[in-house]
Amino acid sequence: MIYEATEANINKAANILKEGGLVALPTETVYGLGGNALDPQAAARIFEAKKRPHFDPLITHIADMDMLDEICVVPDKYRDILSRIWPASLTVIVPRKQIIPDLITSGLDTMAVRMPDHPIALEVIRRSTGAIAAPSANPFGYLSPTTAEHVESQLGMAIDMILQGGPCRVGVESTVLDLTQETPVILRPGGFSIEELSKLFEGVKLFDRQVVTPSSPGQLKMHYSPRTPLYIVDGPEDVPPELASESAYLGFRKDELNSVINFCHTNYLSDSGDFIQAASRLFILLHELDEKQIKAIYAQKVPEEGLGRAVMDRLYKASVK
Known part of the structure; x- marks a missing residue:
């Protein structure tokens, strides 16, 4: 059930989290499935609700820099940068402290942590335990939720509470930046662009898509997928008319759709x-198209x-490889 983010309901959500329950939280990126990041049983409930494999680590969300120092180790030069730019759509990989359960990090010595740029999420985190694990509030591998209604339709009774925060402002997950290597590496592109990061972190580079074993969330080759097969194309001319007539086309620009008539x-x-x-708009439109009775979705590069x-x-x- 979806609850409006009133003062009473924010307190209710915080109490559920302190007691080991699960709450779907709005953030600026996507809705997160929140559980106490300091409680291994709460973490286990997240994996169970999402049907998420245990080798895929979770992102821990915090609301202030003091909690950052309690759960992980961040070099001073990076801590200073984070204190200036957080809250933001940026997750960092850093060495963890033992207060974080192994299940949260999938047994790694590092962890993923961020401060979400959303007032409801921050307030719930502050009033609960100060550290909330919150992967996207959807079944593992499926489309990420950018509205409370997406969460309700996908997870339903598997969680204790859904807080309403309206459509997510950014609409794609956070950028993940590994700060444990000699040169910072972007492991997952997201809401914080590489152009912005290059101004803040010297020498930052982009990850190699051939990585198989995930050291952070969102590195698997097949993820964020609709149930309808999705194919990437350069344009509508790449799709044979006999396939187009039973399919959907997702173009990049509205002003280029005049020639798209066969779908x-x-x-x-x-x-x-x-x-x-x-x-x-990406996940909102993929959710809508996935509900149509169609054979395939063709998405323009x-x-x-x-x-x-x-x-x-x-x-x-999300695409068929």
């Missing part, structure tokens, strides 16, 4: 090539610059 459904990510709008990298990363992982 039974058409939609677009952006009015005129705006990457921020494209990212915010998005230029890999700015948030376009995050959009293409999600499309790649």
